[in-house]
Structure formats: C-alpha cells, structure tokens
Amino acid sequence: MDILVVQNSTLDPIGVLGNHLVHRGAQLFTWLPETQTNPANGFAESNYAGLVVLGGPMNAHEDEKFPHLQQTVNLIHQFHAANKPIMGICLGAQLVARAFGSQVYPHHVPELGFSPLRVIEAGTQEPWLQNIPENLHLMQWHFDTFDLPTQATLLMTNDICSHQAYRIGSTVYGFQFHLEVTPDMVLSWLAAKQDWIDTHHPGLDQQIKSQLQVYAQSSDQFAEAVAQYWLDLISTPILSEIS
Secondary structure: OEEEEEOOOOOOOOHHHHHHHHHOOOEEEEEOOOOOOOOHHHOOHHHOOEEEEOOOOOOOOOOOOOOHHHHHHHHHHHHHHOOOOEEEEOHHHHHHHHHOOOOEEEEEEEEEEEEEOEEOHHHHHOHHHOOOOOOOEEEEEEEEEEOOOOOEEEEEEOOOOOOOEEEEOOOEEEEOOEOOOOHHHHHHHHHHOOHHHHHHOOOHHHHHHHHHHHHHHHHHHHHHHHHHHHHHHHHOOOOOOOO
C-alpha cells in the first residue's frame, strides 16, 4: 500500500512511525517542500491509500511564507473526500484542524519535552489506546494550539495543552504530540533550537536527554500500536460517511 507523507521540515522525518508502517507493508512516498517546491499537483489522491502530514516550525496559517500549507490542506480535503485514512502529527494535526474549519494560534505556553498524556472517556473505545502504560509520556515540541473542529472527538489530553489527540469520522486522526520521534531526532531538535528556548527554559537539554532514557521505548511501542491500527483502516473497507 502506497502512503503519501508530507514532511514539512528536514528536521522532522517520519522516524519510528515510518519504520513500523514499512514493516507492516506500506511503501512511503515523501514530499519535502523545502527541496521540492511545487510537486503537490503530481500527488493525486488516487495514487495513494493514505496521507500522513508531519510537523514543522511554521504556523498552520502562514500561507504567504509557506505556500505548500494551502496545498497540504487541499490534499487533506481530497483524501477525506475519498474516505482514505489521514494522520496529522503536531503541525500536521493543526493543518487537519484548519482543513476542517478551525483556527490555529499561539498557545499560552510552549510544550517542550516528554509530558504525560491521559485518555479521556471517548478514547477508551479506540483499539490503539488499549493497554497503554499508565504513565505514558510522549514527546512534545510545539508553540501553537488549535480549536477542536466541530466534527472532531477528543481522545487524549493533558494539563498543559488540552487538545492532544482527536478523531474525525473513522479515518482522520490528529496528534499534537510527536509519536514519530527517535532519540537522534530529538537530539537534533535540541541542537537546532532557538536562543529564546535556552533563555526561558534553562536546563531543557539535560531534562530531555534524561527523559529519553526513560520514555523512548514506550513511545516507540505506542507508535507501533498506532501504525498497526491506522494501516488496518486502509486494508479494511470503510463505508462512506459524512463528517
């Protein structure tokens, strides 16, 4: 099964999530707008079984500076109209929210590092949220948040940023956290971070390096569960729906 991946930054590839998707039989085709300026017209929805939209440093509404954002929103519309599974991660989740009519805007506080997540009642019916660790911590690296689309069901939350995971219909999922990260990816983010972060979050490097030792394995296992379920959506016929 062929999956289209929109990689919004060279620093944020699909990581362990991609490894698990490939292991289960997916073939990934990546669009990196930083190096491929205008290929979206060549990415016809009919050529792919699903769409993954990854993270990036831009705001989801910065179309003038990053024209590919509108192209990505168009792709989300196309895949949804065809009832094909979509997964948005961090910026990707914000772009999915935008595609469904919501606003994305700066959060009152950045969320950086591994933070605890909890499943709310609506999420208890999700197969990929069964048997997760009680002390689940997942990697966060975002300055923005978003209004939950009216069509969405919130699945996971925390005390820092309430909209952490949501579902629209039965084929669209948004994750504010970074389930795709590898330790090397996280270390590259620390190396490339802005001076503002060092000023306002002293000690963040050591904090996150220590967190990696504790939470990297469970994060990988969580990504595996999500990948397995999401690919099952592709291999299982899904009735057309309006959402």
